Amino acid sequence: MKLGGSVITVKEKIMAPNLKAIRRLAGEVRDARVKPLIIVHGGGGFGHPVAKQYGIKGGYKDPSQVMGFSRTHQAMLTLNKLVVDALIDREIPAVAVQPSSVIITKLGRIHVMEERPLTKLLEMGFVPVLYGDAVLDSDMGFSILSGDQLVASLAIRLNANHIIIGVDVDGLYTADPRIDPSARLIPHITLPELRGLQHKIEEARLTDVTGGMLGKVLELIMAVEWGIPATIVNATKAGNVYKALKRERVTGTMIERGGGIA
Amino acid sequence: MKLGGSVITVKEKIMAPNLKAIRRLAGEVRDARVKPLIIVHGGGGFGHPVAKQYGIKGGYKDPSQVMGFSRTHQAMLTLNKLVVDALIDREIPAVAVQPSSVIITKLGRIHVMEERPLTKLLEMGFVPVLYGDAVLDSDMGFSILSGDQLVASLAIRLNANHIIIGVDVDGLYTADPRIDPSARLIPHITLPELRGLQHKIEEARLTDVTGGMLGKVLELIMAVEWGIPATIVNATKAGNVYKALKRERVTGTMIERGGGIA
CATH class of the missing domain: 3.40.1160.10 (Acetylglutamate kinase-like)
Incomplete structure (x- = not known):
């Protein structure tokens, strides 16, 4: 399942989570009790403004972007922490999985993905939570991996029933x-x-x-x-x-x- | 470099970061300007109490531990976020790298490690920041990977000059x-x-x-x-x-x- 950034953050605001929506959605996930389940979320007001400011999506062009990559990733980690905290509060065994630690893109498309931790988490009954992220790119240095690309790719690789x-x-x-x-x-x-x-x-x-x-x-x-x-x-x-x-x-x-x- | 949990958290308190120490250390890292550099930190009052409560280190024994694994990992992610935030505040291009996303242990020892994102981050001038973490274990289901084991293993794999x-x-x-x-x-x-x-x-x-x-x-x-x-x-x-x-x-x-x- 993908949850859009427009749902879990406050539109047109920078770094403003929609905590009410996040908590409600965590409750809906708990009530549905669907397993196996992977959650991917978008960036909304967290990832997009920083990524745009530093031109992260276009790849590495000059050293000033390096701090921008760090800040984009950290903004996404901040939002992800709020989502996972809300799920854990509802007794859902959610585990954050950091896309940039397991994925390298090539010209913005997923190229390398380490799937073993993800597969094993699902086997053990955990709910992995991933997100659109600033990731390393084999040709461009770095890029932005959208939550939409990620959810489609995960669905294929892990043979999902439904997105x-x-x-x-x-x-x-x-x-x-x-x-x-x-x-x-x-x-x-x-x-x-x-x-x-x-x-x-x-x-x-x-x-x-x-x-x-x-x-x-x-x-x-x-x-x-x-x-x-x-x-x-x-x-x-x-x-x-x-x-x-x-x-x-x-x-x-x-x-x-x-x-x-x- | 490894920073002990006893340094960056308040001893004998649960979930209490020592923000003063974290900020001072971030300043020392900035002033030293050493590259390439990897930082690994321990858990102190964040990871240890939760991991102990649920017996995560001893591996999977019953379903009640699943929430404990989620909580241990999330507690470490919380501490890691504070460390990386402090480094970014000092204009250090720090990037959190989540050990449980890239490492699977076997009987508590590092067995599988996806090194590519880490190597590429270093090449591009980033400072990866890892931590002792609740990780998946091929034999025990899950276990605890100490920051000490992690720093020694990374030093060997990436051919470090100095720990x-x-x-x-x-x-x-x-x-x-x-x-x-x-x-x-x-x-x-x-x-x-x-x-x-x-x-x-x-x-x-x-x-x-x-x-x-x-x-x-x-x-x-x-x-x-x-x-x-x-x-x-x-x-x-x-x-x-x-x-x-x-x-x-x-x-x-x-x-x-x-x-x-x-």
Whole structure:
């Protein structure tokens, strides 16, 4: 499961955790009692502003970025600590796993990943908690690994049954619901349909008209192709993450491979 | 360099960091400007009480320990965050590296270690900061990896020039200075001499008469045998860590291989 930075931090504020949301979500995870479970969270107001300020995503260009990498990573560790603390408070055996300690990217894509501690943690009944992080990159020196890339890659490597993406909107829309009143939520979409949507957007030379969701969704495609369905739900609304974890009917968008793809 | 838990936390208190000492030590590290440098710290009042309460060191015996493992690791992460924050405040590009993410032990000894992120961090000018941690164990489920074992192992694997051990005593004594007024500080000792001392203690069936220091020192022997000298200094006294990093004359105990050993 991925919890978006927009859910667990206060939007447009720097280094402001949304502790109320974090605690509520920890409660929903406890109540759902789903195992094995891996949680990945985003950066929101913690990671993004620092990473942007120092241009970490673009790789190493000059020595002034070195402190920026340290600060970005430490900001993410600070947010991660709050999330894990909340889970432990709910008696969930959560264990922080630091992405930059186990992953090296190559041009921003996961290249090396040490999976053994993660596999063993799951076997023993722990809930590993990872996050989008500033990571080392074999070609660029360092880069940013998004929580979305991480969750898709983990799902494939560990052969997950299901991916849940908790964000601050209800799911994928036919248009941006913030500007187009005719926008409709898409409850179910297959990969061929998703590719059609992507194509239409690219043809129109529009920046992601679906309200920023399509960019996220594209990271998930590889995992969906692998046969792992992904459900996008609004994690700012109480009960949605619980329902998604329990595989109950929930408002959102489910992405599945669909019949036509091998 | 290893910084003992007794130096960076308040003794006999639970979860009480010694922030004054942490900040002073961060300043000494900045002033010394030694690179490459790896810092390992101990647990003191953070890791030890929780680990002991749940019997983490003895390995997995029953499910009630699972929360204890989570809590021990999270307590260490909390202390580590304070150390790294203090280093970053001094403009040292410190990066936390979580031992349990990269190390699996076998019967309590380091068995698997993913070294690539650590090597690359050093190459790029970062100061990795590790710690004694609750780790997964291939035979026992989990165990405790001491900062002392970790620092010796890292020194060998990464071919260090020198190990510095910062503790709350001046070094290795001929007897326990807290109870024996005739105890003398040993400024320099070779491995054969150290083994003689160890033998004498074992013969007398005494628990570590040197004031708890011999146990620590035994972890370092492998690294010293490998040709890496280790200097023990009192890190609670201002300036000692700076001097040790700069290789200046400092009160303490230096352990070297000595001529007779291959």
